[in-house]
Amino acid sequence: MKRPFTLLLASGFSGVAYASDAPVDDVWTQRSQVRTEMEFQAAGFDPVSAHWGAWAFFHQPSSQCAILDGFVKMNVEGKGLPGATDNRVMIVQDRLCTPAALRRSAQAHRPANDYEKAFIRQQWGVTWDKSQKAIKDEKQAEEDKKKGPVALLPPPPSVLYTMKYPNSPCLIVKMEYPEEEEAASLEGEVDARCHFVKKEDHMWYAENCSFSSKNKNFKASAKDYMQRVCWADENRPSFVDVQNGTGDGVLHLDYSLESSDFR
Numbered sequence: 001m002k003r004p005f006t007l008l009l010a011s012g013f014s015g016v017a018y019a020s021d022a023p024v025d026d027v028w029t030q031r032s033q034v035r036t037e038m039e040f041q042a043a044g045f046d047p048v049s050a051h052w053g054a055w056a057f058f059h060q061p062s063s064q065c066a067i068l069d070g071f072v073k074m075n076v077e078g079k080g081l082p083g084a085t086d087n088r089v090m091i092v093q094d095r096l097c098t099p100a101a102l103r104r105s106a107q108a109h110r111p112a113n114d115y116e117k118a119f120i121r122q123q124w125g126v127t128w129d130k131s132q133k134a135i136k137d138e139k140q141a142e143e144d145k146k147k148g149p150v151a152l153l154p155p156p157p158s159v160l161y162t163m164k165y166p167n168s169p170c171l172i173v174k175m176e177y178p179e180e181e182e183a184a185s186l187e188g189e190v191d192a193r194c195h196f197v198k199k200e201d202h203m204w205y206a207e208n209c210s211f212s213s214k215n216k217n218f219k220a221s222a223k224d225y226m227q228r229v230c231w232a233d234e235n236r237p238s239f240v241d242v243q244n245g246t247g248d249g250v251l252h253l254d255y256s257l258e259s260s261d262f263r
Contacts, residue, residue, distance in 0.1 A: 037051055221255070
């Protein structure tokens with residue numbers, strides 16, 4: 001069931017009655033629009049400009065058509081200002097009060113209020129906010145086209161290894177910086193001499209390691225690290241024998257406060 005008609009005033013120009021969701025003019029606005037259309041015809045407007053100029057005066061006050069209409073109407077009522085004739089010529093010559101011009105204006109100018117927005121949507125099927133978003137998206141697309149394709153950085157090796165070998169978390173094990181040395185801003189290094197072997201999971205592991213360092217805490221950290229870490233073929237120690245799946249050599253572990261190899 002439709003709601004009862006309620007008289008509302010829009011922009012100081014017109015009364016608007018709503019039935020359901022569609023805006024409808026009240027009788028006073030309808031008669032005022034007809035009278036205004038006749039005044040515009042008497043002022044020299046062509047029939048199309050007079051009709052849509054009167055419509056815009058009451059329903060689309062943000063348009064250039066309605067703004068210039070106001071000066072013409074004041075002149076007709078004897079309240080005019082110098083330049084009213086120029087406004088009249090501009091409206092007719094530039095075709096400012098035609099459906100096409102009013103539709104463009106609806107897309108380019110923000111509605112004065114919700115009533116104007118409702119009439120514009122009903123009459124032209126467009127809204128200012130959606131039009132502006134479309135314009136913004138179009139400009140952004142042009143900018144993106146000028147910039148060319150975006151070069152995406154590849155993920156870090158640790159992410160690649162995790163993606164390729166999801167069942168081998170040992171690939172991304174990090175060394176732990178000794179708390180005492182970190183607090184004192186001490187740096188150091190450890191040489192780990194180990195036997196390396198490739199096991200059934202196709203990962204390389206270190207065995208039977210001996211460690212050389214001047215600092216016992218760095219040495220303990222290196223021992224813990226070498227017991228937990230593993231390597232894939234992509235990042236294996238360079239000295240191992242791939243064909244035999246084994247090898248012996250020394251890994252140099254650097255404990256630097258600027259390194260990102262620690263957790």
